Amino acid sequence: MKLPFFLARRFVAGETLTKALPAVRALRADGLLVTLDLLGEDVRDRARAVRYADEYIGILRTLAEEDSELPPNISIKLSMIGQRIDRAFCVANLRRVLGAAHDFGAFVRLDMEGSDLTASTLGIFEEVYPDYPDNVGVVLQAYLRRTEADVTRMCELDARVRLCKGAYKEPPETAYQDMPTIRENFERQMQRLVADARYPGIATHDDTLIAATKAFVRDNGIAPDAFEFQMLYGIRPDTQRELVREGYNVRVYIPYGTQWGPYFTRRLRERKENVWFVLKNLFRR
Numbered sequence: 256m257k258l259p260f261f262l263a264r265r266f267v268a269g270e271t272l273t274k275a276l277p278a279v280r281a282l283r284a285d286g287l288l289v290t291l292d293l294l295g296e297d298v299r300d301r302a303r304a305v306r307y308a309d310e311y312i313g314i315l316r317t318l319a320e321e322d323s324e325l326p327p328n329i330s331i332k333l334s335m336i337g338q339r340i341d342r343a344f345c346v347a348n349l350r351r352v353l354g355a356a357h358d359f360g361a362f363v364r365l366d367m368e369g370s371d372l373t374a375s376t377l378g379i380f381e382e383v384y385p386d387y388p389d390n391v392g393v394v395l396q397a398y399l400r401r402t403e404a405d406v407t408r409m410c411e412l413d414a415r416v417r418l419c420k421g422a423y424k425e426p427p428e429t430a431y432q433d434m435p436t437i438r439e440n441f442e443r444q445m446q447r448l449v450a451d452a453r454y455p456g457i458a459t460h461d462d463t464l465i466a467a468t469k470a471f472v473r474d475n476g477i478a479p480d481a482f483e484f485q486m487l488y489g490i491r492p493d494t495q496r497e498l499v500r501e502g503y504n505v506r507v508y509i510p511y512g513t514q515w516g517p518y519f520t521r522r523l524r525e526r527k528e529n530v531w532f533v534l535k536n537l538f539r540r
């Protein structure tokens with residue numbers, strides 16, 4: 256059974272790109288940067304994977320037309336363009352998207368999914384990165400035990416990394432399970448990325464980690480525009496704007512599309528306050 260869209264509208268900007276654009280404009284007007292995410296995952300059909308790659312290129316074109324001052328920025332999932340079908344097919348689709356990104360002066364972030372796809376995603380990233388060093392970046396998840404080594408590698412490559420906690424259910428042998436350890440690892444990897452990697456994205460709504468990032472850059476004389484904070488659409492909008500007022504770059508991740516179910520479920524699972532927002536929406540229709 257498909258739930259009605261109004262339930263998700265706090266976290267998802269619309270079911271189509273046209274419907275999501277007003278959210279993009281409103282955030283831009285408040286000085287925020289944006290990245291657009293066409294929702295969906297785990298495509299098993301080649302024709303659909305090709306269509307998603309075409310759609311990604313279409314989003315880049317629309318963003319370029321919307322705002323000539325800001326490089327278009329999208330977040331994509333390799334599993335939507337063939338990662339689970341065939342590696343070479345996925346790389347060919349990705350190269351098409353990155354070719355367009357290069358032409359538009361755009362940036363494409365490869366979102367990180369479950370740990371069964373981590374090695375494959377990083378491998379594909381390393382394959383295309385030398386050809387598009389300014390147009391593609393990855394995501395590393397602080398809950399994964401392997402992330403320390405992956406940060407080392409991304410610093411060597413001078414790659415652009417988004418650091419987040421990680422949103423999928425993972426087994427203890429793969430991922431830290433308790434929040435204090437995840438936070439500790441996030442803070443350590445944040446410091447390494449901010450000090451040594453190219454323009455990292457520090458993606459969290461967690462006050463402790465936001466404060467730790469601010470303190471680290473201040474104490475080490477790192478310019479506030481050497482990195483950006485990143486947050487999700489609909490989560491802590493006041494904090495997003497406050498950080499902009501304080502002089503930090505803040506990028507908001509804007510999901511849209513009809514396939515919003517799994518993304519919406521991850522947000523609800525994460526925090527009971529998010530369930531509360533949805534319930535309040537029910538009565539505000």
Ligand SMILES: Cc1cc2nc3c(=O)[nH]c(=O)nc-3n(C[C@H](O)[C@H](O)[C@H](O)COP(=O)(O)OP(=O)(O)OC[C@H]3O[C@@H](n4cnc5c(N)ncnc54)[C@H](O)[C@@H]3O)c2cc1C
Binds near residue numbers: 394422459462486
């Ligand atoms: C831009 C962006 C991109 C992401 N990309 C990926 C990805 O590619 N792969 C992936 O696995 N995950 C991704 N994530 C999700 C991420 O891994 C976490 O699941 C998610 O961000 C929750 O962790 P958190 O640190 O933000 O806060 P949480 O761990 O949810 O909360 C920690 C603390 O933050 C504060 N807080 C959080 N939410 C609120 C709120 N609504 N109101 C008030 N206080 C709040 C509270 O102090 C809370 O105790 C992304 C997240 C962001 C922001």
